[in-house]
Amino acid sequence: MINLKEVSLRRGAKVLLDRVSVTINPGESVGLVGRNGAGKSTLFALLLGQLHEDSGEFTMPAQWRIAQVEQHMPETSESATDFVLAGDTRLMSLREELTRAETDGDGMAIAHAHSDLADAGEHDAVPRAQSLILGLGFKPHELDNPVDSFSGGWRMRLQLARALMSPSDLLLLDEPTNHLDLDALVWLEAWLKRYQGTLVVISHDREFLDAVTKVTLHIENQKLTRYGSNYSGFETLRAQQIALQSATFAKQQEKIAHLQKFIDRFKAKASKAKQAQSRVKALERMEKIAPVLADAEFTFEFKEPANLPNPMLAISDASFGYGEDAVILRDVNGTVLAGQRIGILGANGQGKSTFVKTIARTMPPLAGTVTEGKGLAIGYFAQQELDVLRPQDTPLEHLTRLARELGPALGQSAREQDLRNWLGQFLFTGDMVQQAVGSMSGGEKARLVLCMLVWQRPNLLLLDEPTNHLDLATREALAVALNEFEGTVMLVSHDRALLRSVCDEFWLVGRGAVKPFDGDLDDYQQYLLEEAKRIRDEAAPPKPTPAPTVAPVVKKGGRSKSTVRRELDQAEALMHKLEGEKSSLETSLSSTVDAGKIAEAGKRLQSVTEELHKVEERWLELTHELDNIG
Known part of the structure; x- marks a missing residue:
């Protein structure tokens, strides 16, 4: 287990953790949460051995293998498959041992290397690596593409796949969802639920935390508190604790009343549609954790739009894309009304950003028309x-430039003090307004973009993944602000909590079209899984004809139960035969001293192991067919 006893941690002169004690048990899945700068990454550094405790005692099993996502951008010309495969360092080391043994002509070493490789999963290593890559959203034809040919976000997905490929007892994930679309996020959740080791994850995606963790560690005021629940459970408990703190009661009641006002308004508006009901549940959650929202250090609101066309x-009849040879969406028809809350859904690469960019006027439609209301x-x-x-440039320079360009048309003040006051609402105060943006964190940059966006007083908000760099508190503030916004919202996001709390309806971008989606986010997650399977099935090469010992499964009519049963018996007999030979070879390897015989047995063992794996897969297919026959 991982044990911290009276541990203190510093970064420079700043104390981040002060005499904290906590235990993480083997196999637990833990969410590590807290405000930015609270010490989450510092605690990761302690777990990785990159930092030592300033006082107290920190222990964890010395033999544990640790996997993490490297944060640097990979620069290599090796293929995506080879790059991810190299994450299995034990397998790579054993391959090197085999190469050295073969070069030296050392028969015994060759045999041992083959045996160790079989134990390490050499026979299915490439399929496992490629399964990770495809699960994270890559296309089958990209498996052999050089890593350097992908954009930064896609290369970071390969870093994630490489970490998942690494055999580990402790898996540390720091914001693993930042570069993922919703389809890849759903796949990652399913993978992590099957992970057998100890998982510690930092994330600002509350639904992701709910799906993959059962314990929450919260860092606040230099203390580390363990909650035996996922993020929603922690949130509820913390809301109860905050509500009991009388010192802030009056401030909380004022904020809670404000929250209650818009919650009641939108719950009253909601129809019986499934999508709207999902939003009602999200608003009810806000109602339950109102003290937490009231305690947040950051809130903001959109000004009332000047008009609402x-x-x-x-x-x-519009077509969207990047030229006649790259049409992404065709025959798009739809009307966007004042006050609508539309979530834009779609699997990775289907055209969500293309759709939003065209609406946002950053690229023209290729055909048809997009007619804007007067005053949009x-x-x-x-x-x-x-x-x-x-x-x-500094935040003040960014906002000053915006005010000079758009201020007169919007009737917005360009006075420096007014701009400073505005920046202050978004936590850019004091010297921060004069700090170079390049030295700021991703979250601070995102907050600046929101600050500039709100200043413009829009009546239609087009938001394409706005939460990628926002912490949980800022995401909640954004949800509240969007719910109070009087205009129209069109939102692309992998943050399901935000989609649920903001959107009353969904449009689906997929297969070259944009259509209303008749369902909620749970229905959409099921759609994504089915769509991913369809794409994999279409891209899969034809299966080779199996060995004649086991007849191929025919899924069409005409096969009797007795025929399938007979083939299943044949498969079982072959499995028993191969298992016996495998056991005999393993015994031979441990007792034979003749180098030549060891090398021969090692090669045969690898062959038998691979054949046994194929027969087991065929046995499963036959069993499934027999069950379907009944």
Whole structure:
């Protein structure tokens, strides 16, 4: 187990953890939460051995293998498959041992290397690596592409796959969902639920934490508190604790009343539609944890729009894409009305960002029309918005430039003190307004983009993954602000909690079209799993004809139960035969001293192991067919 006893940790002169004690048991899945700068990454550094406790006692099993996602951008020309496969360091080491043994002509070493490789899973290592890559959203034809050919976000997905490929007793994940779309996120959750080791994850995605963790460690005020529940359970318990703190009671009651006002308003508006009911449940959660929201250090609101054209825009027979040779979406029709809350769903690569970019006027439609209502004012938060901030400029310079360009048309003040006051609402106070943006964290940059977006007083908000760099408190503040916003919201996000609390309806972008989605997010997650399976099945190469000992499974009609039963018996007989030979070979390897015989037995053992794996797969298929026949 991992044990901290009266441990203190510092970063420079700053005390992050002061005499904390906590235990993490083997096999537990733990969410590590707390405000930015509270000490989460510092605690990870302690677990990794990169940092030592300043006082107290920290212990963990010396033999534990630790896996983590490397934070640096990989720069290599090796293929995606080879890069991920190299995450299994034991397998790579054994391959090197085999190469050395073969070069030296050492028969005994060759035999031992083959035996060790079989134990390490050499026979299915490549399929395992490729399964991780495909699960994280890559296409089958990209498996052999060089790592350097992918963009930064996709290379970080490969780093995640590489960490998952590594055999480990302790898996440390720091914001693993930042570069993932919802389809890859659903796959990652399923993978982590099957993980047998100890998991500690830092994340600002509350639904992800709920899905994969059962213990929560909360860092606050230099203390580390353990809660025996997932994030929602922790949130409820903490809300009860805060509500009992009388010192802030009056402030909380004022904020809670404000929250209650919009919760009641939107719950009253909600129809019986499944999507709207999902939103009602999210608002009820806000009602339950109102003290936590009231205690948050950061809140903001959108100003009332100057006008609300209705409809906001109308799309007619439109095609979206990047030229006649790269049409992504065709025959798009739809109307966006004032006050709508639309979630844009779609698997990775289906065209969500293309759709939003076209609505946002950053690229023209290829065909058809997008007609805007009179007075439409779009506020657009793009995925790459943080990249277009000027690193050398300060928050005050960014907002001043915006005020000079748009202020007169919007009737907004460009006085420096007014701009400073505005920045202060978004926690840019004192010297921070003069700090170069390039030296700021991702969360601070995202908060600056939100600050500039709100200042523009839009009536249509187009938000493409706005939460990637936001902590949990800021995400909650964004949800509250969006719910109070009087205009229209169109939202692309992998943050399901935000989608549930904000959106009353969903549009699905997929298979070259944009259509209303008749269902809620739970239905959509099931759709994603089915769609991923369909894509894998279409891309899979034809299965080779199996060995004649076991007849191939025919899934069409005409096969009797007795025929399948007979083939199943044959498969079982072959499995027993191979298992016997495998056991005999393993005994031979441990008792034979003749180097030549050891080498021969080692090679045969690898062959038998691979054949046994194939026969076991066939046995499972036959069993499934027999069950279907009944």
